[in-house]
Amino acid sequence: MIEKYDVIVAGGGPAGLAAARAVASEGGKVLLLELQAQIGGQTQSVSWVPNDLITSKLRRAVVIRLREVKLHSPHKELTARGDFGAIVDRRQFDKLLAAEAAASGAELWLSAPTKELLTSNGAVCGVLIEAGDWSDRIEGEVVIDATGARGEWSSLFIRKVMRDGWQRERLAFSNEYLMANVKDEKSAEIIFTSYFAPKGHAWIYPLGKGFAMAGIQGVRIHPDVALDEFIGKQAPPRLTGAVPVAAFRSQLPLEGPLNQTCADGIITVGGAAGQIYPLSGQGLRYALRCGELAGKVAVDAVTDGDVSKERLSEYERDWKAEFGFDFKVGGLLQSSLSVSQDQKMNAILHILEGKPRLQHAFIGVFTSFNLKDSLCVLLKNDEIARVFGREAVEALR
Ligand SMILES: Cc1cc2nc3c(=O)[nH]c(=O)nc-3n(C[C@H](O)[C@H](O)[C@H](O)COP(=O)(O)OP(=O)(O)OC[C@H]3O[C@@H](n4cnc5c(N)ncnc54)[C@H](O)[C@@H]3O)c2cc1C
Incomplete structure (x- = not known):
């Protein structure tokens, strides 16, 4: 029997869990499929996150x-x-997110790898899941690809919609x-x-x-x-x-996000969409917020009966408006600081010595936790601006 959902989310990391929660909170019927046998199974490490990410429910992580x-x-x-900020245990953090998504009404399946996207007249209309001898076709009005960025199973959108692989x-x-x-x-x-x-x-x-x-x-x-x-x-x-x-x-x-992040019946989000700050690799904040935006737009589009690329591109406009600046800054600084990396970092640390406010600003820019204010402080310092380089500074300003 073919099962039907409003939204299917492939991938149970922070982006997928935030998306599933947003869909369920708005009353949508949503199924989340996770490849691993447990949520947080792929990311067993820890992450450095800003304080504002740690809600009372996530504090245990x-x-x-x-x-x-x-x-x-x-x-x-x-x-x-x-x-x-804080260091969080991702095994616990991701499971707490899963608890929130499930409490909102999302259905979660473990050990359920999305193998293929199903299409009809060029639009995505569901997924094929396959594990060992078991396979299942599931229909969904919108599929959200939140499969992360790491390997043969992930990035369904890039492989199937853009017909391109992550280049090594x-x-x-x-x-x-x-x-x-x-x-x-x-x-x-x-x-x-x-x-x-x-x-x-x-x-x-x-x-x-x-x-x-x-x-x-x-x-x-x-x-x-x-x-x-x-x-x-x-x-x-x-x-x-x-x-x-x-x-x-x-x-x-670390090359910045994809420019195209939706097509007919599909949205991509989080690591799968390259929504990671290029300078330091921070991504949790972007995964959570972009997942939420994706879920909201997906469920609204289903309610409107229009899941075309044009309708779903509201999501693309939203995340670009909120985070386009961050990815641009992270990319520019990454390019600037990776040329003569050692000399530039030696010079920056010399300039920061004995200047706590400037040190905080550098860490704020490196992590992206407090980007706009920190960048203003850093760029006011002529020596730091010289190290970043004229071209980068002009683009940043
Ligand atoms: C080494 C490292 C250190 C990092 N440190 C930090 C940090 O300190 N702070 C920070 O903010 N960010 C950090 N990040 C980035 C952060 O981990 C990512 O931005 C975040 O995990 C992205 O969330 P996601 O949900 O998009 O993807 P992921 O967390 O990768 O989750 C994707 C999920 O999809 C599942 N999946 C994959 N393919 C399929 C499939 N075909 N079907 C079903 N499920 C599938 C995976 O098993 C996984 O559970 C780090 C990343 C790395 C690699």
Whole structure:
């Protein structure tokens, strides 16, 4: 029997869960399909998020509040103090989002990989799910592709609608180790060096009780080798004697979002749409809000009886109006700072030394947590503006 929904969401990460919740909250019949056997099954790591993302319901996922961030370049390091948001456990965070979506009325299926999009007269009208011997065709007025950005199962929209794959060179590679026996400091550390993280950075996020997450992201690297190099020869002293007890591999698109994010009967959102801040790879905030926008537009379009690309492009206008600036700034700064990366980061850290307000502004721009205000502060400093480069600064202004 063919089942029918108003909206089918492929992918149970933050973007898909936010979309499913929005549809259900507006009274739409929505089914969310997750490839893995558990929500949060693919992302078992931790994320650094701004305070405003942590609603009372999501507070249980907070591992640690960040009051200190250490910045490193090849020849300089400094420590900034203040309120820098929190580290959340993604296994728990994503499950709490799932609880909210289900409480709103969304139906969630686990171990249900979306294999294909079903189409009729060129418009998407459902999905084929397939797992082992089991397969099922499910009809939906709108399909929301929230499958993330990492591999053969994901990015249905790009593969089937745009008929293009994620090109490997468009993806940054990222590896992380959960480290045990870490000297227990409470600071997050961000390490900028082209030696093992070209066009990227490495990080250590404190988790307490002797644990920390050490990670690295960059382009044209072998992430296993680069991460081993980082935790071996190059790591800050707190990792001396620490050992990896879990490994996580992932990819993320840092080229900015897709320009086209909807077609007849389909919307793409979150990592699948490239909605990730190019400078640092932050994406949770964008996934959650863009998922919400996608769900709202999808359910309204179904109610209106018009799920054409034109109708669904309201979603595209909405997310571009809200976040187009962020992705533009992140892209410009990423391009500017990845040329002569080491010299520029050395210069920036020298300029930031002894200037707490400027340090906060740099971290605000790097993370995108407080982008507009932080960027204003940074660009008022002529030395920083010179490091970013005239072209970038003109475009930013
Ligand atoms: C190493 C790393 C570190 C990061 N650190 C941060 C950070 O500190 N702060 C921050 O804000 N952001 C961070 N991000 C980015 C953030 O994780 C993403 O922006 C966010 O997870 C995107 O959410 P999503 O729902 O679009 O995709 P995902 O979280 O990738 O979820 C996609 C879901 O779809 C499922 N799926 C895939 N294919 C199918 C299919 N065919 N059928 C059904 N289900 C499918 C997957 O199993 C998965 O559950 C980081 C990313 C990486 C890779």
